Amino acid sequence: MDSRSQGSKQVRRAPHHPVWRFLIFAILGILFLVAAYGFRFFAETKTAINGTYSNVTQTSAKANSKLIKEEKPISILLLGTDTGALGRGASWGKGNSDSIEVVTINPKKHKTTITSIPRDTLAKISGTGDVAKINSAYASGGEESTLKTVQKLLNIKINYYITVNMNGLKKIVNAVGGVDVTVPFSWSDPSHDGGTFTKGKAHLNGTRALQFARMRYEDPKGDYGRQQRQQQVIKAIVKSLLSAKTLTSYESVLSSLKGSLKMNLTFDDLITMAQNSDYRKAASNIKKYTLQGNDATIDGASYQVASTSALQKTSNRIRKQLGKSQETLSNFNTRLNAINSSFFNGTTTTYYTSSSSAAYGTGAAESTTDSTTATNGTDTSPYGGTSSYYGGSTGY
Numbered sequence: 001m002d003s004r005s006q007g008s009k010q011v012r013r014a015p016h017h018p019v020w021r022f023l024i025f026a027i028l029g030i031l032f033l034v035a036a037y038g039f040r041f042f043a044e045t046k047t048a049i050n051g052t053y054s055n056v057t058q059t060s061a062k063a064n065s066k067l068i069k070e071e072k073p074i075s076i077l078l079l080g081t082d083t084g085a086l087g088r089g090a091s092w093g094k095g096n097s098d099s100i101e102v103v104t105i106n107p108k109k110h111k112t113t114i115t116s117i118p119r120d121t122l123a124k125i126s127g128t129g130d131v132a133k134i135n136s137a138y139a140s141g142g143e144e145s146t147l148k149t150v151q152k153l154l155n156i157k158i159n160y161y162i163t164v165n166m167n168g169l170k171k172i173v174n175a176v177g178g179v180d181v182t183v184p185f186s187w188s189d190p191s192h193d194g195g196t197f198t199k200g201k202a203h204l205n206g207t208r209a210l211q212f213a214r215m216r217y218e219d220p221k222g223d224y225g226r227q228q229r230q231q232q233v234i235k236a237i238v239k240s241l242l243s244a245k246t247l248t249s250y251e252s253v254l255s256s257l258k259g260s261l262k263m264n265l266t267f268d269d270l271i272t273m274a275q276n277s278d279y280r281k282a283a284s285n286i287k288k289y290t291l292q293g294n295d296a297t298i299d300g301a302s303y304q305v306a307s308t309s310a311l312q313k314t315s316n317r318i319r320k321q322l323g324k325s326q327e328t329l330s331n332f333n334t335r336l337n338a339i340n341s342s343f344f345n346g347t348t349t350t351y352y353t354s355s356s357s358a359a360y361g362t363g364a365a366e367s368t369t370d371s372t373t374a375t376n377g378t379d380t381s382p383y384g385g386t387s388s389y390y391g392g393s394t395g396y
Contacts, residue, residue: 055264056144056161064159064264068272071279073106073322076265077147077161081138095165097138097146102158104321107278113321115314116290118304122353123153124332131332131353133303143262154315155329157322160265168260169213170206172237175256178205179236184225187218194218209233289317294344296351305351307344308337 055061067074080099100117119135126148127141134153137146143161151158173179180203188196194215195208204212213233219225273279291314293304306314311333316326342348 050267051258052261052263053266054143054262056142057147057159057264059159061264061266065266065269065272067159068269068276068279071107071276073104073108074160075156075158075318075322076103076105077101077143077150077158078103079138079143079146079161079163081163081165095139096133096135097163098135100134100146100150102150102154102156102318104318105279105282106321106323107276107282109321110278110281110285111321112282112286113317114286114288115318116288117150117153118291118293120302120304121153121291121293122296122298122303122305122333123149125149126152133301152331153333154311154318155327155331156315156318157324160263160269162261162263162265164261168256169210169233171256171260172206173204173209173233174206175252176237176240178203179209179233179240180204181209181212181229181232181236183212184229185220187215189215189218204233289314296343298351298353305337305343306333308334 053061057064064074078099078101079097081095081097096119098119100119102115102117104113104115106112117134119133121134122131123134123137124130125132125134125137125140125145127137127145130136130140134146134149137149143163147158147161150156180201183197183199183202186197186199187194190196193211194217195211197212202208213226213230215229216222216226219229221228291306292310293306296303296305308329312329315329319326336353337344340351343351
């Protein structure tokens with residue numbers, strides 16, 4: 001990665017990837033429905049849910065479950081990956097996480113918060129030391145790397161994670177027998193996997209529903225229009241889930257989760273939350289936030305560079321929701337921001353990502369050193385390890 005970026009310093013609301021948000025909430029809806037009917041289909045339900053279990057955190061399942069049983073606040077990292085459908089199979093590898101959301105649920109306050117982290121946010125990737133877009137953490141080390149990267153970025157503790165891929169939507173729609181939607185206008189967008197649709201009512205299978213929900217480039221309303229179409233699909237899924245037809249096809253709905261969903265929530269965790277009125281009340285009171293960033297172009301790629309104040313504000317909010325006291329952030333991003341004050345105050349459009357002397361205003365040529373032994377500083381995050389924060393591996 002080049003150590004400088006040329007780009008706008010204007011703070012903007014980072015683009016959302018609502019297809020993942022709505023898909024993840026559809027999955028969560030199914031999980032709670034599963035829990036609600038769990039005793040009716042106990043053996044099948046427990047087998048299906050526990051089949052999605054994979055713990056990548058350093059905290060044991062028993063310790064996490066204790067938090068829920070004691071009605072303590074919990075945090076969940078929601079990840080939507082760009083693999084699993086529309087030609088993105090095994091050859092794509094793990095892919096990137098197109099959606100990264102930190103969810104906190106506080107049963108005592110009856111409040112849930114969702115914080116979106118833009119996929120293009122500049123971060124130091126846990127496990128590799130690369131300075132790159134935060135969504136690449138998933139390709140580097142899966143859920144474990146992403147979870148640790150987010151923890152260090154915001155100085156928070158994450159208890160659980162849920163990962164769903166694109167194929168999840170396709171399988172769920174097929175499991176409920178398809179969905180009925182109203183196509184707002186005709187379009188043909190095969191080059192972006194948007195399919196070809198004719199205005200009017202339509203019954204869609206999983207593949208077509210995924211195309212319907214993802215298309216953006218041909219919509220005159222852009223992301224807003226896409227969100228409206230996605231809302232149609234999720235409402236249709238919920239309607240089908242509550243129908244008698246779906247309940248008789250219960251095993252099909254459960255099997256739709258296999259291979260598309262991975263998490264470290266257990267069946268018992270879901271049952272406990274579904275039967276607890278305080279967790280249910282918290283789930284009905286949702287506040288949404290976004291980690292705001294500044295536009296930057298680094299090595300020709302678009303990035304979001306979060307200011308220290310934006311990072312601190314986000315950290316404070318999440319920690320408060322989890323019952324933790326505020327702590328002043330001191331990590332890779334905040335120290336890198338410190339030598340880029342001129343970028344944030346509008347003096348320059350250059351953002352340095354290495355320890356060049358130019359970053360200190362001497363006017364010297366940019367450093368080309370890409371060494372992991374840079375000694376300008378260390379990251380002493382409470383979540384473990386020390387690492388150079390000006391130099392280090394910066395490949396992307």
